[in-house]
Amino acid sequence: MQSPGTATTKVLATIATPLALVALGATVYQASYAAFTGQTRNSGNEWATGSVKLTDDDNGAARFRVANMLPGDTQTKCITVTADASVASTVKGYAINPVTSTVGLENRVKVTIENGTGGSFADCTGFVASGPALVNDQPLSAIAQVNSYETGFGGWSVAPGVSSKTYRMTWRFDTTGMTQQQVDQMQGAKTGIDMQWEMQSNS
Amino acid sequence: MAATTTLDAVRGWAHLTVVLGARMYRVFLLGLVVIAAAPPLFGWGSYVVESGSMEPSLHVGDVVIASPYTEDQRIRVGRVFVFDDPATTEPHLMVHRIVERRDDGKYTTAGDANAVTDITPLPSSDVRATAVLLAPRVGHPVTWAQSGQWLRLAAWLLATIGAFALAVRHLEGESPRRGVRRRRPPGGPPPGDARDPGASKGASNGARRGGRSDAARAQAHTLAHMLRVRPPVATVAALLLAGMLACTASAGFTGYTRNSAMSWTVGQWTQPYVTAVLADSPHTLWLLDEQPGTTTAQDRSGHQSLGSYRPAAVLGQQGGLPNNPGSSIATGGGLALTGSYPIATAASHTVELWFRTGTQAGGSLAGFGSSTTTGTPSYEDRVVRMTTTGHITYGDWANGSLNVVTTPGGYADNTWHHLVVVSTSANGGRENTVIYVDGAARVSGLTSKVEYFSGYVRIGGGSGTSAFNGSIDNVSLYDSALPAQRVAAHYAAR
Structure with missing residues (x-):
């Protein structure tokens, strides 16, 4: 074996810089081309390790579907939301798709939402609330105003990994101060809402 | 000797x-830095990607070079854009792909690695820049600094400083370069630099300037060291400074779940008092809940047995039943309300109403008459009155000899009272009557003959004593005699 001769060293030293520049250009071009040319997103096929997933245990069933609701009626049920995140994220809840009635039924159905541990969609037994209620006896009409992640209630900080939280929801039909005429107008009225939980990574 | 030659050769190649x-590495890194840092000089933006939802297109630490977006540019679906996160009013830049143009003119964005698209639609006014170039990984020091990964940052800094120091080493055959090399100290090369030909040249230079003092040599040595070490450090420091000024954009992850179609539908129901009354099939039930200005009193019994408010009536007063919200009427000391249709006399009948008065004037609470105007009707019977002392009487109307029953207690105490008068036919056209007040029978006995005519209900005014001056609520009329327990049930449902 011989030491690199002066000529070899000279040649290599001369081409090293242009070579690096070419490599640089190729890298930038390739990365830019791959990332920024228009393309269709094929969602879910190749999730990055950092993907986040939020699921609940409702199996597509509505939490409340109340027919023939009468004054003073109330009901309490739970739903468990599971976050699977590999980056620190925050989960918030809010309302979407409010169904309003012409007679203002949404002002009469008042909802309380608490968060805690234990309980499930099937059975609330074992639920233990943590902290004060997130929503305390608010009419559906007010909850419908909370309709974006930013204004959402909760603010559940999710650490990387799988974690879940149970939300206990209670509604009551409050007819305080309603005359019989207003009652008559309300018969058959229907109101509704969807609850959505959204998780966003913290950065 | 052969071994030494081989060793020298390996050393030479390694060096x-x-x-x-x-x-x-230096050229590559500086090139990336120039690509990443230069755009702001001519108005473009560089954004360090700080999270991984755009993988595999963009990684954390990549620098996105983006040309500013103006409203007249076309937004092409499928391209990557830097935009103000529409999901928050906080300043928060996002770099995501636009995947859909919505019907409302906004755009749907998504991270390539997200299972779902971003929830809040993006208005074009929030778009800041179109991603054009990507300088891979060069923003890592910025993300490390921001996320507190000091160990990595320090390791990279050391490696880079080391590499930059190595890069200025002279190679055999290269012509002497400006700067450091020329100032090689005369006191000989630093350790590990023995094979540097520049060093031997320096040494020979030193031999030429052999007259210099040791102190001067040491000083020159130190200066040379500083100069040798400085360029890498200065370059890296400049890089770091550029990093501090770098703009970051989030490629944040999103997920959501929802519980849909919750609904509430109101069933058939009535107020408890109304339920109790309707259970006994009245032919008239006036709740008197109409608003001021209304002329017709609606019938809740289902028989369209309407009433007509008379000018004296004052509507919309506070209701009389605590658990059955609604309003009452004040009679205003005159005829307040009459039936719109005459009602034939029934063998058994019941009149039920709520009243309140604080005046001792007495007056006609309810009765039947052949007219609907103020003043005395031609025929009048079944009149319930309050005496001037607040007692309730029944039977006090002119049709043959009078048979009147009067409650022992008085009720002009300015509180609401439930009054039910139940009559069944007795011999000779007379009636057996029970007067209930507040759910309990207070007096019973034979009362005056009733007329056989179709009469209008008259509330608040009639012949004889002056009109009743007080409040009336929830008037119901039955063609039957309410049993005592039903009267009590009505009162209990108040």
């Missing part, structure tokens, strides 16, 4: 490789 590698 060459390391120095050239360091030089290439």
Whole structure:
């Protein structure tokens, strides 16, 4: 074996810089081309390790579907939301798709939402609330105003990994101060809402 | 000797490789930095990607070079854009792909690695820049600094400083370069630099200037060291400074779940008092809940047995039943309300109403008459009155000899009272009557003959004593005699 001769060293030293520049250009071009040319997103096929997933245990069933609701009626049920995140994220809840009635039924159905541990969609037994209620006896009409992640209630900080939280929801039909005429107008009225939980990574 | 030659050869190649590698790394890094840092000089933006939802297109630490977006540019679906996160009013830049143009003119965005698209639609006014170039990984020091990964940052800094120091090493055959090399100290090369030909040249220079003092040599040595070490450090410091000024954009992850179609539908129901009354099939039930200005009193019994408010009536007063919200009427000391249709006399009948008065004037609470106007009707019977002392009487109307029953207690105490008068036919056209007040029978007995005519209900005014001056609520009329327990049930449902 011989030491690199002066000529070899000279040649290599001369081409090293242009070579690096070419490599640089190729890298930038390739990365830019791959990332920024228009393309269709094929969602879910190749999730990055950092993907986040939020699921609940409702199996597509509505939490409340109340027919023939009468004054003073109330009901309490739970739903468990599971976050699977590999980056620190925050989960918030809010309302979407409010169904309003012409007679203002949404002002009469008042909802309380608490968060805690234990309980499930099937059975609330074992639920233990943590902290004060997130929503305390608010009419559906007010909850419908909370309709974006930013204004959402909760603010559940999710650490990387799988974690879940149970939300206990209670509604009551409050007819305080309603005359019989207003009652008559309300018969058959229907109101509704969807609850959505959204998780966003913290950065 | 052969072994030494081989060792020398390996050393020579290693030195060459390391120095050239360091030089290439330096060119590569500085090139990336220029690409990443130069755009702001001509109005473009550089954004360090700080999270991984755009993988595999963009990684954390990549620098996105983006040309500013103006409203007249076309937004092409499928391209990557830097935009103000529409999901928050906080300043928060996002770099995501636009995947859909919505019907409302906004756009749907998504991270390539997200299972779902971003929830809040993006208005074009929030778009800041179109991503054009990507400088891979060069923003890592910025993300490390921001996320507190000091160990990595320090390791990278050391490696880079080391590489930059190596890169300035002289190679055999290269012509002497400006700067450091020329100032090689005369006191000999630093350790590990023995094979540097520049060093031997320096040494020979030193031999030429052999007259210099040791102190001067040491000073020159130190200066040379500083100069040798400084360029890498200065370059890295400049890089770091550029990093501090870098703009970051989030490629945040999103997920959501929802519980849909919750609904509430109101069933058939009535107020408890109304339920109790309707259970006994009245032919008239006036709740008197109409608003002021209304002329017709609606019938809740289902028989369209309407009433007509008379000018004296004052509507919309506070209701009389605590658990059955609604309003009452004040009679205003005159005829307040009459039936719109005459009602034939029934063998058994019941009149039920709520009243309140604080005046001792007495007056006609309810009765039947052949007219609907103020003043005395031609025929009048079944009149319930309050005496001037607040007692309730029934039977006090002119049709043959009078048979009147009067409650022992008085009720002009300015509180609401439930009054039910139940009559069944007795011999000779007379009636057996029970007067209930507040759910309990207070007096019973034979009362005056009733007329056989179709009469209008008259509330608040009639012949004889002056009109009743007080409040009336929830008037119901039955063609039957309410049993005592039903009266009590009505009162209990108040």
